[in-house]
Amino acid sequence: MQLKLIPLAALLAAGAGGALAQEVVKIGYVGPLSGQSAHLGTDTSNGARLAVEDLNAKGFKIDGKPVKFVLMAEDDAAEPKQATTAAQKLADQKVNGVIGHQTSGTSIPASRIYYNAGIPQISASATSPVYTHQKFNTTFRVVANDNKLGASLGDYAVKKLGAKKVAVIDDRTAYGQGLADEFAKSARKAGVQIVAREFTNDKATDFNAILTSIRAKNPDLVFFGGMDSVGGPLARQMKALGIKTKLMGGDGICTEAMPRLAGTTVADETIVCAEAGGVTPAQQKTMAEFAARYKKRYGQELQIYAPYSYDATMAMAAAMANAKSADPKKYLPYLAKVSYPGITGTIAFDPLGDIKDGALTLFTFKGGKKTLIEVVK
Known part of the structure; x- marks a missing residue:
């Protein structure tokens, strides 16, 4: 099938316009919003929420029709059993796509539920090779494994x-x-x-x-x-x-x-x-701008994953725009072929759903602050 890709920026620039009734596009997010890793789950959720707010503020359209994105967040507390319960809840609610889960231990069991329901899932942080090596065509990640x-x-x-x-x-x-x-x-x-x-x-x-x-x-x-x-x-x-x-x-x-x-x-x-991720010197300005905007919006420093969940959400929206549909069955092939210029780099996937050419960043800590050592690919 020949996939014609439409630049996301062009669709955003079109504006909401018109008096058409808005279609609601439901984006699920699952991660630890409670427990020891709640600060990381909240960070990732905030990134996805910021993307949803940006899409709505810019008047995103699919096939020329205005849509409204909503983020439906669920807490899995980084527990596999709770993760599958949350995944089934989102599947029953027929969400259009899922950003998450946070950990490999929750992403892996949840992925089968999304696969059986035909719902695309993009994790911003799960790094276990098992996650994508199950060969579920609904499973993607935006960080190196x-x-x-x-x-x-x-x-x-x-x-x-x-x-x-x-x-x-x-x-x-x-x-x-x-x-x-x-x-x-x-x-x-x-x-x-x-x-x-x-x-x-x-x-x-x-x-x-x-x-x-x-x-x-x-x-x-x-x-x-x-x-x-x-x-x-x-x-x-x-x-x-x-x-x-x-x-x-x-x-x-x-x-x-x-x-x-x-x-x-x-x-x-x-x-x-x-x-598991990183930006080249050419991207550092964009990342710094995002970090400042994140702090202004949420009143706190971003942890790690917010830029990746932001990019994951935007890449999913881009696939919907290119497919002219938010129907998971219709936009899934476009997600597999997406090439979205994100904050963290180009979001594009290999046949397993792993990020292509994923970067890694080495850090240490000085004076209580995370300090860059180097970015490697």
Whole structure:
């Protein structure tokens, strides 16, 4: 089928106009709006909401007819069972598309429900390869997966940090364990010795036994697969136990909240993390403008995922415009072929639904602020 793509800007510029009744386009969002990761889920929800507000403010049309977007947000508390309940609720309400879920552990089980209902789903943050490798044609993501994230972190640990012995900890979630496994695999290939492979859970607060065991093995680096709500206390307890090595992790600990959660005793540049996404120097001005607009709208700094959920929502709208329909069956083929110039870069997908040419950004923390190291592709 030959797909004719219409620039989104041209459709936005057309204005609402006319006296036609507005079609309501329902966009679902699901993420942790409560619990330990609520600050991240709220951030992602805010990004999608800002996109919906922009689409409505600019008078978006589909096939020349005015439409009104509404965001229908559901809380999954980062729990797989609650995620499937939320997904089924949105499917029953016949939403036109879904932005979410936040974590791999919730996105993966929910994806089958959306696939069975024929509803396109774009995650702004789920990184487990399993999510897209199920080969559901309704499943997409706008960030690089853990294969790339783990490999890049492993490469950096060896080449830039000079690590030879590494301890690896994960929180047993699909995200945390998957990322830790990919990092360990990459590090081993580079000649690193994995001296400890430990695990905790995503609600844990006491790591004394794990860290005491790790300290005895004198690693050059500790890698943690999990979220900041666990990674922060882990870093604080590493310091208390005299473990002076750096802590490395993925985007789950690469948040503005991490210094607060880790405590002020954590020294500058002791945490190294990678965000599954990133902007080139040419995009930095656009990202800075978005961050300022986000802060003005919500009265707080953006965490990580808001720009990605914003772009995911806009890419979904662009596919609807190109298909001249918000019907999931009709716009889904256009979403698979979309090429949307977003804040975070061009949103375009490979045959599995993974982002094409996804970037990664390495960060550390200085003076309590997340500080860029480099963007890699």
